Amino acid sequence: MAVVDRRKQVVEAAEKSFALFGYKATTMDHVAKIANVAKGTIYTFFTNKEELFDEILRSVISDMKRIAEREVREDRPFFENLYQSMDALLEYRGSMSF
Numbered sequence: 167m168a169v170v171d172r173r174k175q176v177v178e179a180a181e182k183s184f185a186l187f188g189y190k191a192t193t194m195d196h197v198a199k200i201a202n203v204a205k206g207t208i209y210t211f212f213t214n215k216e217e218l219f220d221e222i223l224r225s226v227i228s229d230m231k232r233i234a235e236r237e238v239r240e241d242r243p244f245f246e247n248l249y250q251s252m253d254a255l256l257e258y259r260g261s262m263s264f
Contacts, residue, residue: 173211175201177225180218189219233258 179201183192194215198205212218234251242250 172201172203172207176203176208176211177218177221179203181222184219184222189215229258230255 176197180192180197182200183196187196192215194205194208197218198208201208208218212221233254237250237254238247239250
């Protein structure tokens with residue numbers, strides 16, 4: 167029997183909702199419906215919409231930082247490192263599921 171990670175389910179649903187409706191129009195009801203959970207389930211993990219959005223932003227920023235750091239090489243000129251990092255970040259952006 168598979169264990170369902172409700173928190174992850176809520177975060178993924180919120181990513182979709184923010185992408186579809188924007189921050190302002192996204193409601194916890196939208197997120198709950200997309201996640202197929204009761205609205206109260208969201209509040210067991212997040213106090214409010216701002217906290218949920220912050221969680222998503224922290225995750226994306228962390229991913230972006232890791233990608234950029236992976237591309238930087240000490241033996242390359244600054245602008246080549248910049249180009250490689252930006253290219254990798256654009257590829258990451260294109261691969262985002264929401």
